[in-house]
Amino acid sequence: LFVPMTFVSKKAIHRGIPTYFARGILKEMRNPGSSFMGRTVFEAAGFVKTKFAEGDHPDMQIHTLPWSYPTPNQDADKLHLVDRRPALTVMPSLIYPKSRGELKLASADPFASPLIDPGYLTDPWDTEFLIEGIKMIREVMSHKSIAGDITENFFPGQEWADETALRRELPNRVHSIYHPVGTCRMGVDERAVVDPTLKVHGIEGLRVADASIMPSITGGNTNAPSYMIGEKAAEFIG
Structure with missing residues (x-):
């Protein structure tokens, strides 16, 4: 799972909107490899250690995205609107979840959809880890080298500044990394x-x-x- 943390940024140049993607596709068709559509939108990533890390191995992956992420999560049967302001999304990611899901056959019919329960956050440790990841990203984004470019923390905003409120909101904000x-x-x-x-x-x-x-x-x-x-x-x- 990852938690999209979106920061409105004065220097962001990309837009997570259909017309921007369409322009990228056209540019890529004319000149392959010249646009983000020919590479990846996750242009920077990293692996870091949290306070939970054991030994020398990093235990958290950080994804970055040069625009706002759909919010809240994508479980609803509709497309969520994306904030159109220039933004940067940083995603602390849980790469060693302790929660376990379940897949069962619904019936003997091979064409029947299976019963899938991903079991997200069923182990309390996963919640603790993601809360720690959010704290780490907040600390990074408050550093003087980037804080001046940030005009607003879209999520988690001030309404989730309190850790109790953040824990309550977390299940509605996590996303699968597929x-x-x-x-x-x-x-x-x-x-x-x-x-x-x-x-x-x-x-x-x-x-x-x-x-x-x-x-x-x-x-x-x-x-x-x-x-x-x-x-x-x-x-x-x-």
């Missing part, structure tokens, strides 16, 4: 779905080769280990 894993976990125990060669236990001729076989989530983005899983699968099958 890196779910583990619903077909690899292993040799009774809870495992696939074996170490990616074969589904009890079914002949079926393998799974994607992020779902990871027993636990990786600290970095899941695309790189997914490439590795695909390459190993090709090796096993070949």
Whole structure:
């Protein structure tokens, strides 16, 4: 999960609106690689250690986005409006969640949608971590090197300055980073779905080769280990 923290900025030049994206697409079509549409909108990121870090490994990822993020979260069946003011969004991200979700079959019908409960924030530790991340970003954005460019903290604003209010609002502000894993976990125990060669236990001729076989989530983005899983699968099958 990440928490979008949006700061209205005098120096921001991008806009998170349809016309700005359309111009980017046209520019990219005329000259590939010349616009943010040909690269990424997350132009800067980092891995840092919080007070919860164990050992030398960072335990928080920071994403940045050069415009406002839709708010509140995207669970509603509608598109949220994006604030059109020039802004910078910084997202403290939980990369080692302790909460665990659940996926079940709804019926024997293979076309029926499964029952998915992501279980976000069901472990209190995840809330504590994200609150700490928010505090760290607030401290960074108050530094003299950037504070003069910030005219408003859009979220969390003054109405959530109190930590109690922030904790109450947090479930409505967190977003998935779209890196779910583990619903077909690899292993040799009774809870495992696939074996170490990616074969589904009890079914002949079926393998799974994607992020779902990871027993636990990786600290970095899941695309790189997914490439590795695909390459190993090709090796096993070949």
